[in-house]
Amino acid sequence: MGILSTTTAICQFRVAGDLPAGDLYPWIAEHLARQAFQSIDQGVAEQSVGWVHLDDHRQMSFDIPAAFWRDHYVAFTLRRDQRKLPAALVKAYLQVAEHEYLSAHPGLNRVPKQKREELKEAVRLNLLAKTLPVPSTWDAVWDTRTGIVTFTSLSAPIIELFETQFKKTFEGTRLVAIHPYARAEAVGGEGLKPALEQANLATSDAAIDLIRSNQWLGWDFLLWLLHRTMTDSSEYCVGQPGPALAGEPFVAYLNDRLVLVSAGEAGTQKITVAGPQDHFREARTALAHGKRITESTLYLEKEEHVWKLTLKGELFHFASLKSPKVAIEKGEHVDEGSEREAAFYERMYVLEQGLQLFDSLYGEFLTVRLGAGWGEELARIEGWLAGE
Template sequence: MGILSNTVSICQFRVAGDLPVSDLFQWASERLSRNGFQPIDQGAAELSTGWVHLDDHRESGFAVPAAFWRDHYLAFTLRRDQRRLPAALLKAYLQVAEHEHLAANPGLSRVPKQKREELKDAVRVALLARTLPVPSTWDAVWDTRSGLVTFTSLSPAIVEQFEAQFKKTFEGLRLVAVHPFARAEQVVDEGLKPALDQANQAGSEAVIDLIRSNQWLGWDFFLWLMFRTMQDTSEYRVSRPGPAQENEPFVAYINDRLVLLCAGENGLQKITVAGPQDHFSEVRTALKTGKRITEATLYLEKDEHTWRVTLKGEMFHFASLKAPAVRIEKDDSVDEVSEREAVFFERMFVLEQGMQLFDSLYAAFLALRLGAGWGEEERRIGEWLAAGEAA
């Protein structure tokens, strides 16, 4: 699903490096055009990757603003076309080629190794030329005002490919994942930053170390939010910048589906609890035995609007994020390009508001987790878990 779909999975990055001080459009236009997608449907190439338009995946030229320029956003799509040959098909055609070679050379009882490799390459090229490439696309939106890039895939392989293509395209820049610790650095109050630094369990500034050594952030966040969902208020206040006004109320809670993980004698064990939760009894029992919540369905509600997302705790990736539907009233006096841009801006508005609510929720957790009141909160959570076990 693309960024304009009402349901989409996203991860986010910060851009590290310096942007040009002037003529950002010309700079980005040249680099995107230079790394635009090249079709392979008329040849036998196995793979092609490059940038295309967000609105038209057949177009790979970025010479005009309408191609990718949206006010302070740069919007473009990574397209990958790939031909795939089933192993069984390649094997069958290779056997035919070997039989023909042996028939043409009666003195041979078997095809020599070098010749077999030549036949295999020839068969592969011939089959690729007869196979249509399968296109795949993933959208990216770069907010040049905040330096935040939103990408519509959670696949590690695709994310890695996007990072490499971005770095290749925009020389001197690189993407840094917005993982739980990085997001904490962004949303925590200035006065709590020393406490966050002290709580950091990573031994280096390497991203992978910051992620793996600080999984406690996701674990404690889910535990706290589950407790608040069942035993306390689910109402919070907007505290982070964005479309919503500061101090406006919103509701946040988890429900429907949770995933728990535990390291046992047989390796990692995963438990999925699905369906509406009245008391989280099964989850509370699992937590008492040392399991950790690693994934949960999170609801964010403000006024009459609802955001529903499967939050993955290790990276804070947002899977199957369902935001309020975008509805643009059509007007005969408005052309198609203007209408598409209106849909884009409205979509970004609802996505950014959902992220604003999440960041405000996370900031509320961090204010308690890093502050003096966490000991009391831990005691209350412990009593609640014990009561659930006794029941």
């Protein structure tokens, strides 16, 4: 599901490294063009990876601004075409080729090893020539004001492919994942920085260390929010920059689905609590016995607008993110290009507003979690879990 879809999945990165001073347009255009997608329809290549247009995945030229430039956004799509041959198919055709070879060489009881490899490669190339590549695409939007890149896949191999292709394309840069600790640094600001650094359990600045050593951020955030969902009004105020005005009210709560995990000698145990919840009794029992919430469905509501998403607590990936619908006008007298561009801006507006609400919610949690009153808050949560 692409960035323009009402429901999508996203993860975010910051662009690190050296960027040219001044206007980025010519530099980005040149580098996207160098790594543009190349079709393999007429060959036998097994894979091709490159950039295409966000609006039309068949277009791969970046010589005009309309191809990728949207005000302060750079919008492009990663396309990968693959030819895949089922192992059973290759085996069947190889058996036919071996039979024909032995028929032509009656003095042999079996095909020599080297010849068998040659036959296998010939069979594979012949089948590849008859197989159309299957395309897959994932959208990316780079906000050049903030340096944040939003990418529409949560698959680890695809994220790695995107990071590699981005680094290869924009030499001298790299993508740094916005994981819970990195997001806490951005949201907490200078005011919470000393407390956050003191609470940091990582022994290095490596992203994998910051993620694994600070899983408590995701665990405690979801636990705190579950408690607030059941015992408070679930009302918050906008406290982070974005489209919504500071101080505007919104509602945030967990519902529908929780995933709880515990690790012990018997291995990892996972419990999924699904369906609308009144009291979260099953989840509270699991939490009281030491399990942690690692994933949950989160609702964010502001006026008549609703954002629904599945929050992955370990990495702060946003799965099944459903935002307010953006309508694309169609008709005989509608300029499709202008309408698509307008829809893109509106889509980014509602997406960024949803992320602004999430960051505001996370910021309120961090104020509590890193403050002097966390011990009392935790005692209240534990009392609630115990049914007091």
